[in-house]
Amino acid sequence: MTERSKSSEPHFRVRRVYDPPSSDDGIRVLVDRLWPRGVSKERADVQEWMKDLTPSSALRS
Incomplete structure (x- = not known):
């Protein structure tokens, strides 16, 4: 055990x-105001x- x-x-x-998602990612959480361009919800796997x-x-402006 480490x-x-x-x-x-x-x-x-x-x-x-x-x-790309990895098998050891665990729960993936996206913390961003806007959905990232060119990334489908399936591919993001969040x-x-x-x-x-x-x-x-x-504030971003």
Whole structure:
């Protein structure tokens, strides 16, 4: 067992939505206000889209 797997702290990785899904990804969460261009929902394979966690459209402008 690795030191990381012994820890009770949550583990997460940051990846680009354009990267292909991997079998060891776990739950994939998209945190972006706009859906990424050229990526279908099937290809993105995200379980949650947390657009409300991102800056507002006005702030982005």
